[in-house]
Amino acid sequence: MTANQHLVQPTDAELAAKLRESVHGALPASIADLSALVRIPSVSWDAFDASHVRRSADAVAALVEGTGLFDSVATSQAPIDGGGLGQPAVLATRTAKNGRPTVLLYAHHDVQPQGADELWETPPFEPTVRGDRLYGRGASDDKAGVMTHVAALRAVKEVLGDDLQLGLVLFIEGEEEFGSRSFTNFLAQHRAQLAADVIVVADADNWSTSIPALTVALRGNVTFKLTVTTLEHASHSGMFGGAVPDAMLATIKLLATLHDDNGSVAVEGLTTRETEYPDYEEAQLRRDTGLLDGVETIGTGPLLSRLWSQPSLTVTGIDAPTVANASNTLSPEISVRISARIAPGQTADAAYEALAAHVRSHAPFGAHVEISEVDRGNPFLVDTSGWALAEATQALAEGWGESPVQTGIGGSIPFISDLADTFPEAQILVTGVEDPDTRAHSPNESQHLGVFHRSILSEALLLARLDARSLDA
Template identity: 70%
Template sequence: MTDSQQTPVPTAADDTADGSAPGVEAKVRAAVEAGLPSAVADLSKLVRIPSVSWSAFDPENVRRSADAVAALLTDTGMFDRVEVKQAPIGDGDTLGQPAVLATRAARNGRPTVLLYAHHDVQPEGDEANWDTPPFGPTVRGDRLYGRGAADDKAGVMAHVASVRALRDVLGDDLEVGLAVFIEGEEEFGSRSFANFLEQNAAALAADVIVVADSDNVDVNTPALTVSLRGNVTFRLTVSTLEHASHSGMYGGAAPDAMLALVKLLATLHDDDGAVAVDGLTSYDAAAEPPAFTEEQLAEDAAFLPGVTSVGRGPILSRMWSQPTITVTGIDAPSVANASNTLLPGVAVRISSRVAPGQPAREAYEALERHLRAHAPFGAHIAIDDVDLGDPFLVDTDGWAATEAKRAMTDAWGAEAVETGIGGSIPFIADLVREFPEAQILVTGVEDPDTRAHSPNESLHLGVFKRAVLTEALLLARLDGRTAS
């Protein structure tokens, strides 16, 4: 144990009313500051590992990433057990990608906190669109660039760095229980997540769950995410002919699959771009979302000149509380390989975001009904490779949300804001099902310029520091609280 780990802790009689001991929070701030260079260096090492979890990529890189995360947690010296584990996907024998599970038992009635993040990343895409190497972490100004620098290896390192700070201040006197779950396939649909929870339920059981995989309002304003949309994704194949035919010979009379597909996809939206599928519902929020202008949207989403927004209602309502339908991929001949033929079949990937409050299965059934009812020219419709993830609404009345927002405000020097997120974290529904009594907090290290999933993904280092401090303050305060 280092000298800093041996710092004496005041007795319970000296504790402040909020559960933290005099001087502890100042020491936590100092420890976070002192540990920041090491945290950024370790994050950069993780970014160098191309841990893409998709089935078409080398799984050995995900294993290397899991081993590296396990080593970081082990080196804190704060856990009773650190393991790299896998669980089966569905009912089959195929194992999901490796995850890391670390545990430390609570003492003297203190609560247990589960810290979640994921170490897998999205593919880099076309490297030509990157200004820096995708897996070559690069600091430019106040940002660290690289795939996974923010989503979500920064979430991993926020957990590691906050535990390091507590080690340096409280050492073995830390009484709050800790479980750290670093998933390895979040970007590939968390396909073994439910089984992993079931197999490791005792180790993962917690009073509070912190999911570090979300966004902040901007680089100066923290956010607690209180709503998340669900998702429905599937492959849609439209077929009209048994084989390709000459477009000059039969075009104008024979319905090719591309024509049928284009007409079918056009029925999914109104003329203003709003979703036009009966049965897909919007979330009727009790409060009007904060103001967000067309100009802000155009800047954040990188509109080309003259492009306007789609949909109806307040912009943030469209992004947080309304369903969406997007075509994210298409299997068809490329322009370079195009020939004068009528295509017999075309496939697309459909991604729909489901409004909070609507089960993903119900949304999928509405989409399927619509597509089958609107197929033109008698086209044949096939739907497969379906993934469903339910939306989520946070109960902000619990003490954990109150403590989290207070820690955010103290760490950032700005009032914490409750926000919705248009993206999806489907596995949260699994957490709710497995641990119904746990209070779930969705936090994050991202900001509007992060560009997660896109070229030139980056992490604002100031946001990272404040995210680490938020978590360290929260855990230090919970260390003085009973679990009731």
């Protein structure tokens, strides 16, 4: 039986109406608080000022404290393996009463770097409303997720007040955009405080601005630096070209072996997981991605199979002589960054071993290859038979006026597997505030304010539904 077949009763009509009124009335304040968070350039990467991330954590903690719901609110840092501390996270807890479940609400307050300022139509850290969207770095990913939690909690507090029996944990991470380097240590350090029956991760997409989604499958990832070397030093290309292979040639030939002529991944040992998919036309893919006229799609099979269930490989960076500095030399060494997305059902370790074996066995001309800076994150599949997913399905349908689509994500959220490993009995729900036009991580990132409104209402309804559920029932 799937979650959509569970017999779940609608939220009490009077309660739902009060929550709807509370969320709607507070929407201007919620948008203002979101805008204030966007103004803080909380980029968590090492090369950026960490004081902004601390300031962002403090601002989030103040918002959480202001809900009046929690027994404790604190910022905390956990150690990073290899030395140092991770970025500050916010952790707040409220004890469950009378057999009610505990729900953990997750989001992250750190953001990606803004990139080239000239590509932004408005300043990246000056929130700007244009039409029905709020523009700014982090406006959607994931400060809107943070504010969805805060605003939903405010509404629940206003409507239920002291009658709230639900246990609450709020965990707002500070380094998700930089690989969650201290995440597993944070879980170990705060395991007892983080323990929950239901985990809501607000960091994913919706099907559109009018149709919500529940993410039930996530691809994993393997990334690494690949260095190809053929010479001890650079040599004159006119004197020795034609007999001596340069590292650029070797790198190009090696990278070409990663895909077949259709653009499908051609690495033996990487697996595919097939399932059923909603309708998704190529025209929508072209609109969502900006694919140029005349440029063909790559791969085979249904489009959503290629995006959700098959592996993909992308060269995301290359260290090589620039065109401006090109000289007539044979390059001795070239480095590239490879990002692989792996299908649900395969471990990141197994995928890495397949990739490493392929690279080493396909190095042309006897070129030397070195793999370094390896990062791995496992894929994840949600158990769609659980009662929590059924409750979330009903809450989203009520909050949006449309039934949610169960979707996969082509990207990766590796820490969800860490949560599942640490809390194997918890039911995990992956929701979000993004839509196909959000452009998270890109210039002109934005949050659709209608989606923001509906996401807050849906989460408030979900919390009210969970508050009415006894674990003993």
